[in-house]
Amino acid sequence: MKNNPAPAMQDDLKKTNGVYQYKCPVQECPGTYIGMTTMRLSKRSSCHVQEGTIKMHCLQNHNFKTTREHIVKNVTIIVRAPDSRRFDMPKRIYDPPYIKYGFIAIEHGGEALLQCVVCMKSLSNAAMTPSLLKRHLETNQADKKDRDQSYFQRLGENVKRQSMDKTGQIYQKGAGIVKASYEVALLVAKNMKAHTIAESLIMPAAKILVSQVIGEEAVAKLESVSVSNNTVQRRIKEMSVDIADQVFEGVKSSKYGFASQLNESTDVTNCSELLVYVRFMQSNAAKTELLLSQDLSSTTTGKDIFNVLDNFFKQNELVGFTTDGAPSMLSRKSGFQAHVKAVAPKATAVHCFIHRFALCAKVLPPKLLSCLNRVIRIVNFV
Structure with missing residues (x-):
């Protein structure tokens, strides 16, 4: 039939146990969705028409309601497995609209996880689908399922302030303080100064400059930056170990x-x-x-x-x-x-050729040695 998908696409629609990718066809739109299904791709496409990330993306970003034909046309199979037990599930990526279900992204072991901002329960990466998040909200926080998105955003901000992983504001603030400490230690090492100069000169000078130019509020923030003698010494040692590791890795590679x-x-x-x-x-x-x-x-x-x-x-x-x-x-x-x-x-x-030249210079005739010394002086001057 005229409106039917191409034969190759029809074959893909009948396949099961596949990882598929949807690319938004709208020009200059980077929208991409990667999913895994154990059912036929044709049935999975129909599910996306009812709910899910693809439906929300089309409505919120392009203001049109997606259809099954639209999804089928823009979906490709990436990987297939003989059965679902042999699947190596790709890692899902957090989508900001998930906050309307009361979930924010956290990081653990380099993997993106979900955390409920109401009950503080963490969910695995595999649970990062709108249907599962919606079910959690309706089952465990039924009294809050009708709350608007701004309510969950406020709760999410509070949780992020308390979070200790890389997404939390405590970590980000602490990371800036530690980085400033390393920068000062690096400056001391490059100028070959005593480690005590950071605490006795650099920090007092920085406080004077900040108080005069920015204000007393900014001076209080400098108090949290550690630049003591022992800290500078430890930072320099850690940086030297890191540089050595980079050299070792460069040689190995x-x-x-x-x-x-x-x-x-x-x-x-x-x-x-x-x-x-x-x-x-x-x-x-x-x-x-x-x-x-x-x-x-x-x-x-x-x-x-x-x-x-x-x-x-x-x-x-x-x-x-x-x-x-x-x-x-x-x-x-x-x-x-x-x-x-x-x-x-x-x-x-x-x-070494330089050592050879040094040995030769010891037995040169006086005239050649005088000429060589003159050349050395000219080169050193230049």
Whole structure:
């Protein structure tokens, strides 16, 4: 018949146990609904004509009453399963009109759940359908089923103020205070100042500026920001751990492996320090990051240096490493290079060119050395 759906669509309408998607055909409308049904899609489409999100969307946003033919034309099957027991149900998304049934969205374990603003009962993600919410309202709060939407919105605002998850105002306010504390700690670390400067100078200065420019009410809000000596120290340590984790994840996700550059030296206090840089590919670009800066408390043999990086080399693919020419690094039997070759035989060892140039400069003739020093001064000046 002329008005019948196409044969392919007719086949889809007869299918059961499917996840389907409705896309609003109105131009520039982002409205999308994803649902799951164990009945035939044709019967499920008829249910949407009677009630549900699709019907409410068409009425509230486009002011027209949907029909079965309209839904069938704009619905597609996304996934099918042999039976309902093998279904991996997609997560539902909270729709703001659900507040008229007395429900707001909360978050638990990264999943959107529902909470009744009257009885405070939480419902699972699977219950996020208008029919189930309406039944809960009529069954458990029958005396409030005729209340208007503004009543439930007021109750919802009160619940959100008390909510401790990410959607609550308590969490959002606390998150801003904690973020401000981290920003101050980062500023102290970047300028290499004493941790006490935040409490003794930054906070008093901020209070003076705020009181003069904004008012005394804003000064009270600064009192809740913790910038004590211990807090700044803890924040800096937490940020350094987070940066190290990001570097580790970048190395692990690099599809071409990574290369390292390391050097061990002794400072004026006779303390041996090991510096290790890594280079890896991230977002189609080469990235170089500091991997670690660690004290070597005992000896500085090739085995001691390798022990610091042993686990990291075993967990990630090393393709090359650069060191100076010290025997502890390049010795074929007991040096760092020998130990690395044992776990990463394909890794390429490179003697640092800068160290080579430094060695060459020590035996240059006086005229060439004078010329080299002049070039160095010019480069440093520029």
